[in-house]
Amino acid sequence: MIELQHHAVELRGIEKSFRSPAGPVHAVRGIDVAIAPGEVVALLGPNGAGKSTTVDVLLGLTKADDGTATLFGRPPAEAVRAGQVGAMLQTGALLRDLSVRELVTVVASLYPEPLDVDEVLELVGITGLGGRRTQKLSGGETQRVRFALALVTNPELLVLDEPTAAMDVEGRHAFWATMRAFAAQGKTVLFATHYLEEADAYADRAVLLARGRVVVDGPTTEIKALVGLRTIRATLPGADLDVLSHLPGVSAAESRGEAIVLRCVDSDATIRALLERFPRARDIEISGAGFEEAFLELTRDHDRQEEAA
Amino acid sequence: MTSTTYVRYELVRVLRNRRFFLFSLGFPLVLYFLVAGPNRDVHDLGGSGVSAPLYFMIGLTAFGAMNSVIAGGARIAFDRSVGWTRQLRLTPLSPRSYLVTKILTAYLTALITVVVLAAAGASLGVHLSASVWAETIALLLIGLLPFAALGILFGHLLTVDSLGPAVGGTTALLAFLGGVWFPIQSGFMHTVAQALPSYWLVQASRVATGGHAWGVRGWAITVAWTIVLGAAAAWAYRRDTERA
Numbered sequence: 001m002i003e004l005q006h007h008a009v010e011l012r013g014i015e016k017s018f019r020s021p022a023g024p025v026h027a028v029r030g031i032d033v034a035i036a037p038g039e040v041v042a043l044l045g046p047n048g049a050g051k052s053t054t055v056d057v058l059l060g061l062t063k064a065d066d067g068t069a070t071l072f073g074r075p076p077a078e079a080v081r082a083g084q085v086g087a088m089l090q091t092g093a094l095l096r097d098l099s100v101r102e103l104v105t106v107v108a109s110l111y112p113e114p115l116d117v118d119e120v121l122e123l124v125g126i127t128g129l130g131g132r133r134t135q136k137l138s139g140g141e142t143q144r145v146r147f148a149l150a151l152v153t154n155p156e157l158l159v160l161d162e163p164t165a166a167m168d169v170e171g172r173h174a175f176w177a178t179m180r181a182f183a184a185q186g187k188t189v190l191f192a193t194h195y196l197e198e199a200d201a202y203a204d205r206a207v208l209l210a211r212g213r214v215v216v217d218g219p220t221t222e223i224k225a226l227v228g229l230r231t232i233r234a235t236l237p238g239a240d241l242d243v244l245s246h247l248p249g250v251s252a253a254e255s256r257g258e259a260i261v262l263r264c265v266d267s268d269a270t271i272r273a274l275l276e277r278f279p280r281a282r283d284i285e286i287s288g289a290g291f292e293e294a295f296l297e298l299t300r301d302h303d304r305q306e307e308a309a
Numbered sequence: 310m311t312s313t314t315y316v317r318y319e320l321v322r323v324l325r326n327r328r329f330f331l332f333s334l335g336f337p338l339v340l341y342f343l344v345a346g347p348n349r350d351v352h353d354l355g356g357s358g359v360s361a362p363l364y365f366m367i368g369l370t371a372f373g374a375m376n377s378v379i380a381g382g383a384r385i386a387f388d389r390s391v392g393w394t395r396q397l398r399l400t401p402l403s404p405r406s407y408l409v410t411k412i413l414t415a416y417l418t419a420l421i422t423v424v425v426l427a428a429a430g431a432s433l434g435v436h437l438s439a440s441v442w443a444e445t446i447a448l449l450l451i452g453l454l455p456f457a458a459l460g461i462l463f464g465h466l467l468t469v470d471s472l473g474p475a476v477g478g479t480t481a482l483l484a485f486l487g488g489v490w491f492p493i494q495s496g497f498m499h500t501v502a503q504a505l506p507s508y509w510l511v512q513a514s515r516v517a518t519g520g521h522a523w524g525v526r527g528w529a530i531t532v533a534w535t536i537v538l539g540a541a542a543a544w545a546y547r548r549d550t551e552r553a
Contacts, residue, residue, distance in 0.1 A: 059399060080399055087399045092392025097322040109314030110400045153400070 006073030008157050008188035009035040009058055013067035016053050027053040029212040031067070035190060037156070040183045042199035043192040044223065045209035051192040052090060054209065055161045058190075059087055071157060079157075083111045086155030088146050090162045094134040100145050101130040108152045115154045123181075124148040125174045139166035147175060151182065158182065160191040164198065176202050196223070230267035233285040236260050236278055247273045259283075312402065312410075319414040329380070332477070333422050337373035341365055341429050344490070349433050357492040358518045363437075366430035367514030368489040370449065373422035375507065376480045378453045381415020382460020382542070383467070383476050389549070390469045408546065411464075412457055419453060437517055445516045448523065452510035452531055458538035465545035483507035506534040 016028040028050040035041050043051050056062035058069045060076030071079035079085050095103055101117060108114035121127045126144050129137065137145065143166045150158060160179075164172045179202065183189045193199055199206040200220040208216040208223050216223050237258045245253035249266030260281075264270045267286055274281055323329050348354070348361035357364055388394050397407055423446060427435075437445070459479070467475055484490070486498070487507025493499050502508040509531050515522040523531070 061395065061398060081401050081403070083401045085399065089392070089396065089399075092396050095322070095388070095391070095393055097325045098318060102318055102321070106312075106315050106318045107400065109312040110402045112401070149396075 005037065007034045007070070008037045008039070008072060009033065009190060010070045010073075011054070011058060011067065012069075014054065014057055014064045014069060015066040016050075016057060016062065016064050026212055028057070028064075031209070031212070031214055033207055033214065033217065035188060037072075037188050038183075038186045040180075040189045040202065040204045041191075042203035042206040042220070043190060043209060044194070044196065044199045044206045045192075046194055048211075049194075049209040050212040051194075051209055052161055053212075055087075055089075055159060055190075055192055059085065059159060083113070083153065084156045085159065086150040086153040086157070087159040088150040088161065088163055090165065092146075094137070094142060094145060096133070096135040098134055099131050100126060100134060100137070100148075103134055103145070104148050104152050107149045111153045113154050115152050117152060120148050120152045123178055124151065125178075140168055140171050143167050144171065144175070147178070151178070155187070157188045157190070160189070162192055162194070164193075164195075196220075199223070230264045231287045232262040232264055232267055232270060232274070233283075233287070234260055234262075234274070234281040235283040236281045239278065243277070244274075247277070249273075312406075315402070316410050316413050316417075319410055320417055323381075323384075323414060323418050328473075329377070329418065332480075333373045333377040333380070333418060334425055337369040337422065338425060338429055340372075341369045341426060342433075344369075345430075345433055355492040355494060357494065357515075359492075359514050360435070362430055362433040362435045363517055364492065364514050366426055366433075366435055367445065367449075368484075368511050370423055370426040371452075371487070371507065371510040371513070372480065372484045372489045373426065374419035374449065374453055375456050375484065375510065376476070377418040377422055378415045378456045379460040379463065379476050379480060381411055381418060382457060383463040383472050385411060385461065385464025386467050386469055386472050389464075394549075404546070408461065411461070415457055415460065416450065416453070419450075423449065441517050444522075445513050448513040448516065449510065452506065452513060455506040455531065455534035455538045458535060458542040461542040462538060462545050465542070465549045487511050504530060506531055 011031050011033045014028055014031040015026075017024045017026045019025075031050070031054055043054060045051050053062065057064045058071065058076060060069070060080060069076055072084055076085075095106075098106070101121065104117050104120060108117055118127070118130075121130055124144050124147055126141065126148060129141060129145070134142075134145065143163070147160075147163065150160065158179075163179075164175055167175060176198075179189060179191075191203070203220060205218065206216070206220045206223050207214055235258050239255065239260050241253050241255055241260075244250065244260060244262060247253075247262070247270050249264045249269035250262050251265050252263040254261050262270060262274070271284070271286065345362045345365035348365075351361035353359070354361045354364045385394070388397075394407070398404075427442075460476075463472065463475055483505060484507060486493075486502055487505050488502055488511045489507070493502045493508070503526065509523055509527040512522055512527060
């Protein structure tokens with residue numbers, strides 16, 4: 001079968017390390033990801049997982065040590081030059097001595113088919129800030145302006161690196177609503193985040209990175225099940241692990257001596273069922289998300305599997 | 310592709326900047342009246358063959374425009390420090406067009422200095438024919454080329470903190486040695502001055518005396534500095550933009 005359409009993003013065997021005083025740091029060690037046009041994908045992982053480096057490589061800002069990155073079947077720089085890509089980076093301030101509207105107008109003028117500036121300001125909810133000088137914005141406002149800068153380019157692929165970092169709750173809601181509306185036009189969106197909830201709520205698919213590798217690539221439900229949001233520990237001698245692992249909300253069950261450890265997607269459901277079925281359970285402890293820990297554990301599992309293979 | 314919108318707003322940014330008004334317009338203008346005002350009746354300033362109002366008009370135009378053009382390129386350092394050049398790499402604007410935008414903006418601001426000082430000169434009785442004006446301005450614009458290159462070199466090499474002293478110091482020194490404040494006609498200083506591009510910038514005033522303002526030597530020095538500083542600027546620019 002002939003492939004008629006190129007992937008919006010295709011990363012093959014990307015590797016990248018940096019020099020540091022403590023020796024080379026392998027930020028990314030072999031990443032393969034393909035994203036079809038129209039997909040909304042989250043690049044998920046704890047700090048230091050390699051998200052930003054991956055984003056830099058796929059945008060052509062950083063050259064990979066090994067592997068190839070293409071956007072719409074061509075090198076990133078070419079896709080950027082053709083105006084197919086809009087990006088919102090994590091770092092970088094705005095040009096000063098310009099108003100918000102002027103800055104958005106400047107960026108729009110660099111693209112072949114930009115969106116209407118006022119429409120974008122309206123869309124991002126910053127119409128009221130249009131006349132404000134960029135150096136007089138709060139962190140959250142700056143972040144919204146940067147989103148406007150990415151959006152006004154009317155790209156086929158929108159890349160967002162930790163987009164909601166400095167936003168308040170209200171700002172976040174507005175942001176994601178706008179992003180969904182944009183994606184609904186058949187555009188491709190890739191966003192990096194370390195919030196599982198964001199990936200879960202707004203992406204069709206998540207690529208979970210840890211220590212520079214892809215650990216899981218699939219629907220977010222898969223990742224949620226794998227990571228286990230909460231952990232329930234209890235003393236319960238002689239419990240049947242098979243029964244425990246089939247309790248509602250449990251993704252994995254193991255025993256450590258007399259104690260049991262349940263990884264739960266829905267710990268509320270699990271604890272109710274557990275007490276109903278096993279009233280003898282005592283010393284019960286429910287520990288919270290520990291997402292980063294879960295990430296690291298997942299990577300350890302991954303590394304072990306790799307060594308075994 | 311150079312975006313005219315981008316050039317326009319770059320110009321707007323400069324005009325909103327207080328430093329520009331101070332060093333490229335206010336300073337030269339005030340000094341012009343201070344230095345040329347009392348000498349408005351001197352018809353041959355220090356043996357230069359040029360009247361004091363004309364000599365200082367061109368001298369201070371050179372001073373202000375030099376500052377405009379160097380600062381224009383040096384502003385690249387600001388763009389780098391806030392991550393704007395990185396952001397621009399994610400747009401269809403090529404690094405070359407970005408550079409063209411900076412140079413164009415620098416020259417447009419220099420033209421503002423030319424116009425303002427011309428008006429000041431006229432108020433002190435400087436009258437030049439259209440053709441003399443045209444030739445003088447043409448020489449000024451050409452004579453500014455080495456300084457535009459120097460600005461770009463600064464913009465890529467320096468940090469924002471060292472920019473002010475570097476631009477201000479260089480301009481002041483080159484202006485002094487180039488004869489902005491008084492004609493340098495003889496001696497060791499004259500020998501040194503003749504090797505500097507700022508000297509020939511100031512010499513553009515001699516168009517009014519008829520004949521060739523620069524001569525072979527002036528052209529050779531200007532071209533040589535343009536080539537040397539241009540090559541250095543190109544190297545610094547490539548070092549910055551090709552790093553990936």
